[in-house]
Amino acid sequence: MNASTPFATQPSLSPQQFVDKVIGHSETHSAFNNAKTCGFGEAPVNIALSKYWGKRETSLNLPINGSVSISLPGLGTQTELTLSQGEHDQIVLNDTLLEPHVTFAKRLSAFLDFFRPNEHAVFHVDTLNTVPTAAGLASSASGYAALVLALNDLFQWHLSDQKLSLLARLGSGSASRSLFPGFAVWHVGSRTDGMDSFAEAIDTQWPELCVGLLKVDVSEKAVSSTAGMQQTVNTCELYQAWPDKAAKDMELIQQAIANHDFSLLGKTAENNALSMHATMMATWPPIVYWQPESVAAMHAVWALRQQGVEVYFTMDAGPNLKLLFLETQKPAIKQAFAKMQIIQPFK
Amino acid sequence: MNASTPFATQPSLSPQQFVDKVIGHSETHSAFNNAKTCGFGEAPVNIALSKYWGKRETSLNLPINGSVSISLPGLGTQTELTLSQGEHDQIVLNDTLLEPHVTFAKRLSAFLDFFRPNEHAVFHVDTLNTVPTAAGLASSASGYAALVLALNDLFQWHLSDQKLSLLARLGSGSASRSLFPGFAVWHVGSRTDGMDSFAEAIDTQWPELCVGLLKVDVSEKAVSSTAGMQQTVNTCELYQAWPDKAAKDMELIQQAIANHDFSLLGKTAENNALSMHATMMATWPPIVYWQPESVAAMHAVWALRQQGVEVYFTMDAGPNLKLLFLETQKPAIKQAFAKMQIIQPFK
DSSP: OOOOOOTTOSSSSOOOHHHHHHHHSSSSSSTTTTTTEEEEEEEEEEEEEEOOOOOEEEEEEESOOOOOEEEEEEEEEEEEEEEEEESSSSEEEEEOOOOOOOHHHHHHHHGGGGGSTTTTEEEEEEEEEESOOTSSHHHHHHHHHHHHHHHHHTTTTTOOOOHHHHHHHHOOOOGGGGGSSSEEEEOOOOOOOOTOEEEEOOOOOTTEEEEEEESOOSOOOOSSSHHHHHHHHHHGGGGHHHHHHHHHHHHHHHHHHHHHHHHHHHHHHHHHHHHHHHHHHSSSSSSOOOOOOHHHHHHHHHHHTTTTTOEEEEEEESEEEEEEEEGHHHHHHHHHTTTTTOOOOOO | OOOOOOOOOOOOSOOHHHHHHHHHSSSSTTTTTTTTTTEEEEEEEEEEEEOOOOOEETTTTTEEEEEEEEEEEEEEEEEEEEESSSOOOEEETTTOOOTSSHHHHHHHHHHHGGSSTTTTTTEEEEEEEETTTSSSSSSSHHHHHHHHHHHHHHHHOOOOOOHHHHHHHOOOGGGGGTTTTSSSOOOOOOTTTTTTTTTTEOOOOTEEEEEEESSSSOOOOOOOOOHHHHHHHOOOOOGGGGHHHHHHHHHHHHEEEEEHHHHHHHHHHHHHHHHHHHHHTSSSSSOOOOHHHHHHHHHHHHHHHHHTTTOOOEEEESSSSEEEGGGGHHEEEEEHHTEEEEETTTT
């Protein structure tokens, strides 16, 4: 149960050097000279249709495989950022001031360390999630994307989307994709400085596409995505076959998007998600995010498909299902899953 | 979702040639000269601790990987066999005469075709299963092992255990292991005539070892093991990593048995079973034998382990769990799973 891990790479920059390089800290004007009083950022959650699972480098958050996602408008994070002086950052999440030792606050402050204009600077962060935190609905993706946008606004950097995506990636891998509405592709990259591993928008609309959020359990998950993927990379022998599969699925998903080939999109996304969960289960100790209700929901989806309703699902590192279907199937889906929230990302 | 399949081999014998070679049909005395009126065979079910999943050749039932099992005394098949003349075989399963077109009867008669003394010979088969048929409790393993023993008795072949195992393998792969009480190892073999792919007993007793049968659902399964594994081999990209993993686990299980190292046995068996199920899930269409109750039972096992009760599980191609634990944990296990049947294979 100890897999060989030929995936690790050595970074050629520290995270701080990476940040400085992205925002141009060493240029003639200071990167912090034009700061406003208050910065604002807003970003949607995104759902990967072809998943990110595994890091080749942890300090720069470099992935082992690329991924493709769809953002969900209306679900995400809004963040206000102000600079001040004090002992430590003040982080308000959904109107509640967090204790500084709370994991969420510690992780956020560690990220903000890369952006302090001077050693006494602290931030006041006011962040509002419209998705339950840590519920497998990728609130860290929208969270770090919104935070980077707020930093960009606060310090008036006017960074390109590509640079914003690079910074968001440092906060949370999948945040690199949350800078964009609609479809986005996060390139795996190959450079040891991580400068080529960013996401960009896929310029395709698909108004008929629907995403259903089938919530099984929205409580905090026992194993974080980061811990889960590291454990998988380190101990799952089946993971050896994942990078090639992920690369192939990524191509298929992009092809499906370009051709509006819904069957290809759905099959590939469902198979990709189940394959990712497969690598987790084959890990020691096993990582099974599924709850009994997750399996019941899967069987319900397959039963619908057997009846001719073309619906597929995807799942992130959590127990919830996200259904994929076209607008024409909406009545049948609504009948089967009455309480489910349905989003049409392009409408 | 079309995996390359470098696993297929070409057989150098037909199944009939294989059978003739094993029982020595071409020797001076006829293989059927000494037939008794009635043959009897009895064999236990077995549970693989390191699983068989995937065939490199289907007509001779040659596996892609070897496996290790434990037989469960008291659970299995008893079969009586008589020769007669008539239109077709008469197959009685658990006191019910089956219609000849029923899958179970057709498969059994096709196997018996290899053993008819002449073209008019038909068999009367009276078989009694003490496990529910097709419930993931490997009734085909005990069934074909008992049938081969009954044939050996009926025709008075006096075949060696190795030859009996070869014949049983032709009926159902895992039946090769059901010829033996206690632990057995089924060698993967490499010959194209299949003569080196047989099981043999591992000569180790382990009186403290307990197996708990946690029944979730004992109805007939939707996808047979044979269909499931073929689909996995053909379409699951993660399966590429399975044969190496299976070979490694097989060694670890044998090491654990030799050293009475229960932790190693349990971890390896659970990880191996979850890895096999992982390859199924990552197949298209997905094969998920799990029911909601299967997942609930897994979480219950993990919760017990967290509380310090050393218990592991394994699962075959079905929704049921088989728990592994030592006698010292029996009271704790009985408390958690009150109705569960517990077997001590060596007591």
